[in-house]
Amino acid sequence: MHVILMGAQGSGKGTQASLLEPRLKLVKIATGDLFRAEIASGSPLGVELKAILGRGDLVPDALTTDVVRGRIAALIVDRKAGKPVVGALFDGFPRTDAQARSLDAILEGHGERLTTVIEIVVPRDTLVERLSGRRVCETCAKVFHIVSNPAPAGDCCDNCGGRVIQREDDMPEPIARRLALYDQQTAPLLDYYRSLGILERVDGDQPVEAVTSAILTIVDRRLAASGTA
Structure with missing residues (x-):
């Protein structure tokens, strides 16, 4: 089982991912967390990422996809070793058409596919x-x-x-740029996943617990429909 949480920055994807990860026995793959850890390390890559995110820009597709590919491979190794890991819970990835298609290819390479994509609307x-x-x-x-x-x-x-x-990317100007980038580059992905028949929507402008419950209901329904519940 692999699930994507989509929604603009500030929609609550990170909060929901943290709550859902133990409930669904999924490994949260949050590119934002990975990038911030790299920035905190002070590495050359971290310096580059800090500049990119400080401008409110998106990290290049190739770099982001490479990071995610490694995490997926690691969780599949853990699962085969008997660890209680069902799959991945993607938070903040994919954000572009290229990333989405790369993710499909990565999963297909392991003989797997996405279970559902859930858009949190705020x-x-x-x-x-x-x-x-x-x-x-x-x-x-x-x-x-x-x-x-x-x-x-x-x-x-x-x-x-x-x-x-x-954080620098929570200042007014970067916020405006990030939301504009979401509309321009990420929102069109919703059409792609809708065409695959795996897109669902949840109202994110309600209590956290209510959003979590709605997402769990969707996942249960999707698993039941696929015969893997």
Whole structure:
């Protein structure tokens, strides 16, 4: 079983992926997490990624796909070794037509395919509010929000004591560019997955638990229809 969560930045893909990962026994493949870890390492690649994301641009397809290919291969090895891993839960990938078709080819190379693609739909003004108010611990990556979930100790993380910051890509101008890029490059993928008959939609402008429940219902229905439930 392999599931993609789609939706604009700020739609809650990351939150849902973290909640669904243990419930569905899937391995979360979140390119954003991988990129931020590389940036934190200070490597040459990390410096390049920081510049790209700071401008609000998307990471090149070839680089992103190579990272994902390695993670898929690793989880399949783990599954064959008897570890309790069912498949992958993609968060933030694919974002372009080239990435989508590369993912299809990667999975087909392992004799597998996508189970479903779930779009989390949230109004644009809500997305901007969520993104601009987001704060992140630069040490442990715990996420806060200045309105809905402020850091109890101000600019100090209550989890590890690290400094709570606003990421460069959560500033107003990068936010506008990221949402525009989503509309231009990523949203058309919905038509592609709709044509394959695997696209589903969930209202993301509701309590987190309600969104999770809706996604689980969709996955159960898809598995039942495929005879793998």
